[in-house]
Amino acid sequence: MIKYIKENLDSIFKLFINHMGMMIFSLVVLLTSKLISSKMNNNAIFYIMGAISVLMYFSLIYTAMWEKGAQDKIKIDGGRLNKNIFSGLYFYLIANAIAIFAGVVALIFSFFITKEASFVNDVYAVFRLISHYYNGMYMWITQLNFASPVIHSLIYIAVIIPGTLVAFVSYILGVKGFKCIFPEPKRDHNRRVR
Numbered sequence: 001m002i003k004y005i006k007e008n009l010d011s012i013f014k015l016f017i018n019h020m021g022m023m024i025f026s027l028v029v030l031l032t033s034k035l036i037s038s039k040m041n042n043n044a045i046f047y048i049m050g051a052i053s054v055l056m057y058f059s060l061i062y063t064a065m066w067e068k069g070a071q072d073k074i075k076i077d078g079g080r081l082n083k084n085i086f087s088g089l090y091f092y093l094i095a096n097a098i099a100i101f102a103g104v105v106a107l108i109f110s111f112f113i114t115k116e117a118s119f120v121n122d123v124y125a126v127f128r129l130i131s132h133y134y135n136g137m138y139m140w141i142t143q144l145n146f147a148s149p150v151i152h153s154l155i156y157i158a159v160i161i162p163g164t165l166v167a168f169v170s171y172i173l174g175v176k177g178f179k180c181i182f183p184e185p186k187r188d189h190n191r192r193v194r
Contacts, residue, residue, distance in 0.1 A: 008091060011068045015095035015167070018060040026053040026137035050140025054162075057137045061163055062170040063182055065091065069174020076175065088171025092164050099160055102130040107153035124149065131156035 005012065033049040065088040075081035093100065109124035128149075132142050138159040146152040174180075 004090075005094060008068075008087070011064065011091050012095045014064050015061065015091055018057075018064060019095060019099075022053065022057040022060060023134060023136040026050075026057070026139065027133065029053060030136065030139045047140050050138075053137040053140075058163065058166045059182065061092065061166045063180070065167045065170040066174040066180050069171040070177075070180075071174075072171075073175050073177060083175065085172050085175065086168070089164060089168040091171070092167035096160060096163070099131065099134050100157070102127045102134060103153065103156035103160065106131055106156055107150070110149035110153040113149050124153075128153070128156070135159050 029049050030046065030053065033046045037043045037046040068091070069088065072081055072087065076083050106124055106127040109120055109127065112120045113124055114121065131153075132139065135142060135156065141159060142152075142155055146155065
């Protein structure tokens with residue numbers, strides 16, 4: 001597994017950087033739109049901006065994984081790489097290990113919350129906060145008040161699933177040779193090699 005991660009570290013790191021960039025962007029946009037929405041007594045702007053943030057995040061995941069799939073297709077067709085359709089899924093899960101870990105810890109501790117202040121409550125609160133802000137693009141969902149801490153913690157894990165599906169499917173589309181739904185970047189073929 002470590003060898004696999006080392007060989008694909010560029011793709012995993014790209015997904016991680018995309019996540020961090022979208023997290024910061026989403027936090028700025030959503031916190032600003034929340035402020036505007038509260039002044040207008042209408043949360044529509046907040047939810048619209050949340051949906052746009054998620055769509056932008058999905059487009060970054062799609063592009064990164066489609067490109068990796070297209071690169072791997074060349075190696076697979078040349079017999080230099082074994083085909084593994086789950087690579088996009090693995091890359092995304094590894095890149096989002098922090099979100100998964102924080103969500104799982106919050107879920108585990110959510111079962112043991114008490115009405116009195118306790119160590120368990122504090123640990124749950126810390127990991128819930130990490131999950132809430134690390135998944136900034138989903139803040140419009142995670143900020144809702146749910147019936148119990150367990151349900152709230154399940155939401156932090158559930159928001160990982162759509163991105164995982166996007167990464168999985170887009171990598172397969174790249175490997176299968178499907179055209180990217182976004183315009184491919186133009187490459188300068190006339191560059192001199194030194």
